[in-house]
Amino acid sequence: xxxxxxxxxxxxxxxxxxxxxxxxxxxxxxxxxxxxxxxxxxxxxxxxxxxxxxxxxxxxxxxxxxxxxxxxxxxxxxxxxxxxxxxxxxxxxxxxxxxxxxxxxxxxxxxxxxxxxxxxxxxxxxxxxxxxxxxxxxxxxxxxxxxxxxxxxxxxxxxxxxxxxxxxxxxxxxxxxxxxxxxxxxxxxxxxxxxxxxxxxxxxxxxxxxxxxxxxxxxxxxxxxxxxxxxxxxxxxxxxxxxxxxxxxxxxxxxxxxxxxxxxxxxxxxxxxxxxxxxxxxxxxxxxxxxxxxxxxxxxxxxxxxxxxxxxxxxxxxxxxxxxxxxxxxxxxxxx
Numbered sequence: 001x002x003x004x005x006x007x008x009x010x011x012x013x014x015x016x017x018x019x020x021x022x023x024x025x026x027x028x029x030x031x032x033x034x035x036x037x038x039x040x041x042x043x044x045x046x047x048x049x050x051x052x053x054x055x056x057x058x059x060x061x062x063x064x065x066x067x068x069x070x071x072x073x074x075x076x077x078x079x080x081x082x083x084x085x086x087x088x089x090x091x092x093x094x095x096x097x098x099x100x101x102x103x104x105x106x107x108x109x110x111x112x113x114x115x116x117x118x119x120x121x122x123x124x125x126x127x128x129x130x131x132x133x134x135x136x137x138x139x140x141x142x143x144x145x146x147x148x149x150x151x152x153x154x155x156x157x158x159x160x161x162x163x164x165x166x167x168x169x170x171x172x173x174x175x176x177x178x179x180x181x182x183x184x185x186x187x188x189x190x191x192x193x194x195x196x197x198x199x200x201x202x203x204x205x206x207x208x209x210x211x212x213x214x215x216x217x218x219x220x221x222x223x224x225x226x227x228x229x230x231x232x233x234x235x236x237x238x239x240x241x242x243x244x245x246x247x248x249x250x251x252x253x254x255x256x257x258x259x260x261x262x263x264x265x266x267x268x269x270x271x272x273x274x275x276x277x278x279x280x281x282x283x284x285x286x287x288x289x290x291x292x293x294x295x296x297x298x299x300x301x302x303x304x305x306x307x308x309x310x311x312x313x314x315x316x317x318x319x320x321x322x323x324x325x326x327x328x329x330x331x332x333x334x335x336x
Contacts, residue, residue, distance in 0.1 A: 013319035019071050023063040023080070024056060030081035031088075034128045045113065045121040046128075049088050052106045057216065058083045058184055061327070062191030065205045067320035069195025075140075078132050079190035082144065085129035087183060090151065092122030136194070143189060147182040154178025158244070169250050176217040177210065184213030201315065208311045212327060215304035219334040221246040222297050225288050237285045241275045247300060251293035267291065305332045 035046035059080035066076045092110075110118035133144055154175045162171035188209030192202040224239050225248050239246045245253075249271060256264035267287050275281040288294060305328040315321045 016067065016319045016323070019067070020060070020063050023066075023071075023077060024059060026077045027056065027059040027063075027080045027084065030077060031084060034081060034085055034132060035125070037124070042121070042124060045117055046124055048106070048121075049091060054088075056084065058087055058187040061184065061187040061209060061212075061324075062194075064320050064323050064327075065188045065191030065197070065209075066195035067318070068192055068201045068205070068315065069197035071195060073195050075136050075194035076191060079136060079140065079194050080187070082129045082133050082136070082140075083183060083187045083190060085125050085132070086144070086148065089122040089125035089129070090183075092118045092125070140190065140193075143186060147186045150178040150182040154180075154182070168245065169247070169254060172245065172247060172250055173214065176214055180217040181210040181213035184216065185209035204311060204314055208308050208324065211304055211308035211311060212331060215301050215308060215328070215331045218247055218297065218301040218304060219331050221248060222294065222301060223334060225285065225294055237275075237281060240271065240284060240288070241281055243272075243275070246297075248288060248291075248294045248297040251296045251300075252288065252291060255293055255296075264291075302332050305329075 031050045032047065035043065035050055037043045037046065062076065062080040062083060063071070066073065129144075133141055154177065157171070158175045158179065162168050185206050186209070188205035189202055192205045197205075221239070224237060224246060227236055240249070252264065252271070253268055255261070256268050267284075270280065270284050270287070273280060275284055309325055309328040312321060312324055315324075
């Protein structure tokens with residue numbers, strides 16, 4: 001059993017391992033090639049997060065999905081590069097909106113340079129992704145455009161907040177279905193589609209990616225509270241400091257509303273205060289880490305990962321399917 005890809009994913013078949021390792025290496029080469037510019041500064045900024053590493057979760061999913069067709073088909077690696085470039089571009093923009101200082105264990109682009117450079121670099125990556133996508137055909141362009149629309153819509157909905165009378169947790173799950181699930185679904189869809197897999201299999205892997213993407217984001221929500229920067233590669237409590245209501249915070253508010261405990265109300269008030277103060281931020285993190293709402297968020301993560309696992313049932317038994325099942329376990333493990 002050999003370890004490949006993010007989270008120490010292990011595969012039992014040497015041929016599958018070789019395919020995945022070769023594919024990930026080709027994706028890495030493609031990312032570096034796509035982020036080169038005739039302007040040296042643009043190359044430096046565009047490759048900043050590429051060279052910082054990362055889980056390459058989306059390319060890995062595309063490569064595993066391709067195992068259900070022809071894994072050597074020419075469109076698979078470029079499609080995986082497109083999805084990862086799009087993801088990287090959103091990280092540049094997210095860090096500006098979140099005023100984050102650290103990303104993937106290195107200074108974020110906005111803190112190393114400034115917000116303008118970070119935003120424009122993200123735009124540059126979107127442009128390069130579109131250039132590659134154009135060679136994959138109009139159907140691929142349409143799929144990516146629809147996913148990108150969902151991604152942006154999710155971001156806008158997060159900013160706008162739930163409409164009156166809407167359950168905040170349900171609203172939030174819709175948000176991350178757009179912001180995160182949509183692009184991970186495309187990774188599964190592109191991998192299967194570019195490999196020439198049966199339409200039924202393409203649909204299964206698209207649904208799997210959507211559900212796993214939600215679980216992946218929920219695990220990130222838990223990590224934002226529960227981990228330190230060494231574990232997560234970014235500043236802990238970034239969303240908390242910015243007042244972004246991730247799932248642990250929403251579960252806290254839900255419990256405070258339903259049970260009315262004074263200590264829960266007091267913690268809600270602390271979270272609503274100015275957390276730019278380091279001492280107050282540290283206290284909020286400590287108290288939320290000890291609150292049952294964090295454990296509830298972990299259970300939600302497990303539930304979505306189990307939903308993703310269940311979607312895989314119609315797929316033929318093979319090592320690629322076993323690896324996809326392991327990804328569900330790995331996502332849950334990230335959440336503790």
